[in-house]
Structure formats: structure tokens, C-alpha cells
Amino acid sequence: MEERDFDIIVIGCGCAGAIAAYVAAKKGKSVLVVERGDFAGAKNMTGGRLYAHSLRSVLDAYSDGEIDWGSIPFERKITHERIAFMDIASAMTVDFTSEELGREYCDSYSVLRGTFDQWLAKTAEEAGCEVICGIAVEALLRDDSGCVYGIRAGEDEITAQVVILSEGANSLLTERCLGAPRPKPSQMAVGIKEVFELPASTIEDRFLCAPDEGAAMLVVGDCTHGYTGGGFLYTNKDSISLGLVATIEHLQEADTTIYQMMDDFKKHPAVAPIIRDAAMVEHSGHMVSEGGYDMVPEYVHDGCLVAGDAAMLCMNLGYQVRGMDLAISSGRFAAEAACAAIDAGDVSASGLAAYRTAMEESFVIQDLKTYRRWPQTMDKWTRMFTEYPTMVREAMNAVFVVDGEPGIPLRKRLWPIAKKRGVFKLIKEVGGALRAL
Ligand SMILES: Cc1cc2nc3c(=O)[nH]c(=O)nc-3n(C[C@H](O)[C@H](O)[C@H](O)COP(=O)(O)OP(=O)(O)OC[C@H]3O[C@@H](n4cnc5c(N)ncnc54)[C@H](O)[C@@H]3O)c2cc1C
Incomplete structure (x- = not known):
């Protein structure tokens, strides 16, 4: 194989990219991560709750016990699941708690991406990766046969044996450089989120939770003024993440805006007491893919693999929202396939096909297929x-x-x-x- 600047270049330092970089570095490869945010997590947003199984299995396989689970900057372990049906002035809320929710590998944690992604990036760096922030990759370099062999960012061209594209849901490079179809407005949603500061003890009192434990709440109904979508609420250590997701198609038809929906949501009698006397400290917005399996593009290319949200690996089932666990596992599988292909001296799509096999044999593609009909x-x-x-x-x-x-x-x-x-x-x-x- 031709000499390249790096074995692997990873685009984006979110869940998928950071884990891909970590795994590849642990396997002894030279890895460059290019992140457009000023720091990892600067531009990222999630509801959010991380289902921990995928991170646990990566760390079990690669960390050699170096990483203490307790040192990961999670917010709270989620031990209460709430689902609410909300009309204009009422709400019926189911609150479920069980021992199983907290069991290892079934456990889940609220996260704030600013903090969590910086931990992921630091973990990748400590494994030996180079992480450069504040640079947006503008294009993929391709040779005469169409094989990807690097990236262009500004005036710089940097080469690698394999590029792992993990640029998130607004996947412009995947569309422009790899020919992925542009998602339809019905397949993409806008998410907005506000973070409200509250003392930890107030959160525990309001949600009847033990210290360090917390609740996840998904809401359907009037929170989106009756349009397809939903509301979410996650308890963090000393803040609450509250937000809405609504499909772009329905927002285009709506006689209101998502900001108005959010204002009304915050005033709803089932929500207002939760955030009473809390100061809003953060506001963010992000795209999220909602189309499920049918919008997953080709994710194995000559010299390039697509992971995480860039491959539209996200599921919203109404009672579960999942993207980060799929991103983490796909990042891991992409890195494992890329390393094996480099070792075998064949980084063509067929040399990288182990990625597809791992994805199809795992929960990532199988869950998306199982719930394929749900988005429609x-x-x-x-x-x-x-x-x-x-x-x-x-x-x-x-x-x-x-x-x-x-x-x-x-x-x-x-x-x-x-x-x-x-x-x-x-x-x-x-x-x-x-x-x-
Ligand atoms: C409102 C909302 C609520 C959600 N709730 C949940 C939840 O509760 N649980 C859950 O599991 N999932 C949830 N998700 C989905 C979850 O956030 C995503 O699935 C997850 O973040 C995907 O990780 P990723 O690494 O693929 O992409 P991202 O986390 O988006 O990371 C992509 C990275 O690439 C960088 N980047 C982009 N373009 C470039 C470029 N050209 N050059 C360099 N860097 C670039 C970005 O800055 C970013 O750091 C939610 C999403 C939204 C929007």
C-alpha cells in the first residue's frame, strides 16, 4: 500500500468518531481526529441519555482495566422511566422504576455532551490519537479509481489508508463526497434543548430519586402542539435538560414555531413545577434523523467507512431515543474493520466489508430493521x-x-x-x- 500521513483519519469527535479513534489507537494504528468544534462536544447536543451497554463492551475489550467506570463524567444513573401523555392542560404520567434498569449492561446515564465528549476525546488522546479541533473537513480526497485516501481542510491535504466519516446527522460530506441521498423533510427532525440549573437535592426531591440517580421522561401530545414529535426531560447532577423534537416536514406545515412550542411546554402544569426557580443556563438546537433503517445510506466505500449519525443510525421509538449507543458500537466496528483491512493490505470496499458484517450481526442494524416500520x-x-x-x-x-x-x-x-x-x-x-x- 502507498505511504500515507496516517493509518486512519477520523472526521468528527462525537461518540462515533472518538470511539473509532480510541479503538484504532489501541490496536496500534496512527490516528488523526479532525473536529470542527473548538473543542470536542462544543457543537454537540443530545437529549440525553446514554444506554451504557456499548461503551461498557468497548472498555471491557480495550481499556485493560485502565478506565474506572466511576470516573466517567456521567450525570445521573437513570432509575426512573417516565412517559407522559399531555394535552393542553393535563398529563397522565407513568413512572416506572426497577432493579433491572440499574443492572450492569442494562444501565443508562444522563450526559451533557460538552463534558462527556471532552472525556471521550481525552480518552482517545491518551490512547495515542492526535485530536485537532477547530478545523472543518471540506472534502474527501479520492484517487482515479474513486478510492478515498484522505481529507481536505482549507489549504491542507492530509492522507490516510482509511477515512472514518463520523460527522453527525448533518452529514454534508457523506452526501457531497459519497453520494448519500439527501434525507426527506419527513425523515429529519429538529431538536431544541434548554438546560436549567437546580440544586441536586431539589432534583432528587422533585423526582423521588436517590443521590446520583435520576429520571428520564418522554412526552407525547400537546408539547409539540399536536404535530409529530415529542418532548424530553433528563435529570443531570445539578441541572435538568428539557427539550422538544419535531419533524421538519410537520414544522413546515405548522402554524407555529418550535420556539413557541417550547415556551408553551415550559408553562405546562406538568412541567412548570419541575423547573420552578431554575435558571436557564444553556440553549441549543440540532438535527436528528428519524427515518430509521430506510434512510441508512451505503456505509462501506473504497477507503472510507461511515459511522454514527452520519450513517443515520438513530432510533426514536417514542419510549426510547437511541443514537449514542449505536454511534459508539458503529465507531468501534468501523475501527476494527479498518485496522484489519490495513493489516491485510486491502482497503477497498471489499477489504473493509467486515464493517458491514459486524454491523449486521449486531444490535445496530438488527434493531433498526426490527423497528423499520415504526417511523412511517x-x-x-x-x-x-x-x-x-x-x-x-x-x-x-x-x-x-x-x-x-x-x-x-x-x-x-x-x-x-x-x-x-x-x-x-x-x-x-x-x-x-x-x-x-
Ligand atoms: C434533541 C436530541 C435528543 C437526543 N436524545 C438522545 C438520547 O437521549 N439518547 C441517545 O442515545 N441519543 C440521542 N440523540 C441522538 C444522539 O445525539 C446522536 O445519535 C449521537 O450524538 C450521534 O453521535 P455521532 O458521533 O455520530 O455524531 P455527533 O455527536 O453529532 O458528532 C459529530 C461530530 O462531528 C463534527 N463535525 C461535523 N462536521 C464536521 C466536519 N466537516 N469536519 C470536522 N468535524 C465535523 C461535529 O462538530 C461533531 O463533534 C438525540 C439527538 C438530538 C438532536
Whole structure:
């Protein structure tokens, strides 16, 4: 193989890129990471909760016990799962807690990406990578046969045997240089998030959590003014991340903006008491892919692999949002395949095909395939965001309100609530959703 400046260049130092770089360095390769933010995490945003299994398995395989799990800058271990149906002035919230949620490999943690990504970058550097921040890669270098052999950033051209592209959801290089299709407005969503500071003890009181433990909450209904999308809330050590996600297609049609939705969300009676007396210290926005398996582009190319959100590896199931665990595992698989291909002296797409095999044999592609029909089901299920939260309010009022009038049997109170929405239609919709999950 021809002489190159580095064995591997990684574009982007998010979850996928930093882990790819870490694994490749641990395997003895020379690695350059180029990150456009002034520091890793400067431009990144997540809800967010990291399902820990993928990070645990990377560290179990590569860290030789050097990294103490307790030293990772997680915010809180999530031990309470909340799901809320919200209409304009009511909310029904399910709060689930169990021992299993906290068990090793089933555990999950809230994270703030500014801190977490800097830890990932430092870990990659300590493994031997070079991380350069504040530089945006503008193009991939390709030889006459089309094989990628490096990057261009400003006036610099830097070469490598393999380039791992992990530039996130706004994947311009993947589109421009690798021919990935531009996602449709129905497949992409905008996420906005605000972070509110509160003392740790107040958070623990408001969420009935032990110190260092916390809650994740996903909300459906009026938080997006009835448009497809949802709200989220994660407890951090001494702050709360609160935000909304709404598809670009529906935002284009909406008679309101996502900022107005956010303002109303914060004033909702189920949310306002949670952030009472809290100071907003951060505001951010980011794209998120919502299309599932059907929008995953070709991710193995001659001399180049695509990982994480750049390959659209993200899932929003309504009760789970996952992207970081997929990013971490795809970054690992990309690095392992790249290292093996370099060692074998064949970095063509067929030499790098082990990446596809690892992805397809793992939860990454298998989960995306399992829930393949969910994005379309959710997109068409408009009543889920309008009628259902109202129906839930009516049903819960029928169950809980006592007004001194002589009682009517519960089934007689609930039946008309379902009937006016069409019982067969309800059964069909719920059945369809369950088949897609
Ligand atoms: C509102 C919202 C809520 C979410 N909630 C969750 C959640 O709770 N749990 C979960 O698991 N996932 C969640 N996700 C998804 C998750 O954030 C992503 O799946 C994850 O960040 C993907 O990691 P990545 O490394 O692929 O991309 P990113 O984290 O986006 O990293 C890409 C990196 O590439 C850099 N970059 C981009 N272009 C260039 C360039 N040209 N040159 C150099 N560097 C470049 C960026 O600055 C960035 O650092 C959420 C996403 C959003 C938007």
C-alpha cells in the first residue's frame, strides 16, 4: 500500500468518531481526529441519555482495566422511566422504576455532551490519537479509481489508508463526497434543548430519586402542539435538560414555531413545577434523523467507512431515543474493520466489508430493521399526538374525579370516551403500532 500521513483519519469527535479513534489507537494504528468544534462536544447536543451497554463492551475489550467506570463524567444513573401523555392542560404520567434498569449492561446515564465528549476525546488522546479541533473537513480526497485516501481542510491535504466519516446527522460530506441521498423533510427532525440549573437535592426531591440517580421522561401530545414529535426531560447532577423534537416536514406545515412550542411546554402544569426557580443556563438546537433503517445510506466505500449519525443510525421509538449507543458500537466496528483491512493490505470496499458484517450481526442494524416500520407508522398516526392525549385526559377524569353526583359504573363512563373516537379505528391503530414495535 502507498505511504500515507496516517493509518486512519477520523472526521468528527462525537461518540462515533472518538470511539473509532480510541479503538484504532489501541490496536496500534496512527490516528488523526479532525473536529470542527473548538473543542470536542462544543457543537454537540443530545437529549440525553446514554444506554451504557456499548461503551461498557468497548472498555471491557480495550481499556485493560485502565478506565474506572466511576470516573466517567456521567450525570445521573437513570432509575426512573417516565412517559407522559399531555394535552393542553393535563398529563397522565407513568413512572416506572426497577432493579433491572440499574443492572450492569442494562444501565443508562444522563450526559451533557460538552463534558462527556471532552472525556471521550481525552480518552482517545491518551490512547495515542492526535485530536485537532477547530478545523472543518471540506472534502474527501479520492484517487482515479474513486478510492478515498484522505481529507481536505482549507489549504491542507492530509492522507490516510482509511477515512472514518463520523460527522453527525448533518452529514454534508457523506452526501457531497459519497453520494448519500439527501434525507426527506419527513425523515429529519429538529431538536431544541434548554438546560436549567437546580440544586441536586431539589432534583432528587422533585423526582423521588436517590443521590446520583435520576429520571428520564418522554412526552407525547400537546408539547409539540399536536404535530409529530415529542418532548424530553433528563435529570443531570445539578441541572435538568428539557427539550422538544419535531419533524421538519410537520414544522413546515405548522402554524407555529418550535420556539413557541417550547415556551408553551415550559408553562405546562406538568412541567412548570419541575423547573420552578431554575435558571436557564444553556440553549441549543440540532438535527436528528428519524427515518430509521430506510434512510441508512451505503456505509462501506473504497477507503472510507461511515459511522454514527452520519450513517443515520438513530432510533426514536417514542419510549426510547437511541443514537449514542449505536454511534459508539458503529465507531468501534468501523475501527476494527479498518485496522484489519490495513493489516491485510486491502482497503477497498471489499477489504473493509467486515464493517458491514459486524454491523449486521449486531444490535445496530438488527434493531433498526426490527423497528423499520415504526417511523412511517408514527408519521401517519396523527391522532397519537392530538386525540389520544385528550382521550387519556377524559378517561383519567372518569376514573379519578369525584363530584358528589351519584356514580355511574366505570365501564359506562369509559365506553363513550372510546366510542366517539371509533372503537374499531382505535383497535386498528393500536394494533398497527404494536406490530411496528
Ligand atoms: C434533541 C436530541 C435528543 C437526543 N436524545 C438522545 C438520547 O437521549 N439518547 C441517545 O442515545 N441519543 C440521542 N440523540 C441522538 C444522539 O445525539 C446522536 O445519535 C449521537 O450524538 C450521534 O453521535 P455521532 O458521533 O455520530 O455524531 P455527533 O455527536 O453529532 O458528532 C459529530 C461530530 O462531528 C463534527 N463535525 C461535523 N462536521 C464536521 C466536519 N466537516 N469536519 C470536522 N468535524 C465535523 C461535529 O462538530 C461533531 O463533534 C438525540 C439527538 C438530538 C438532536
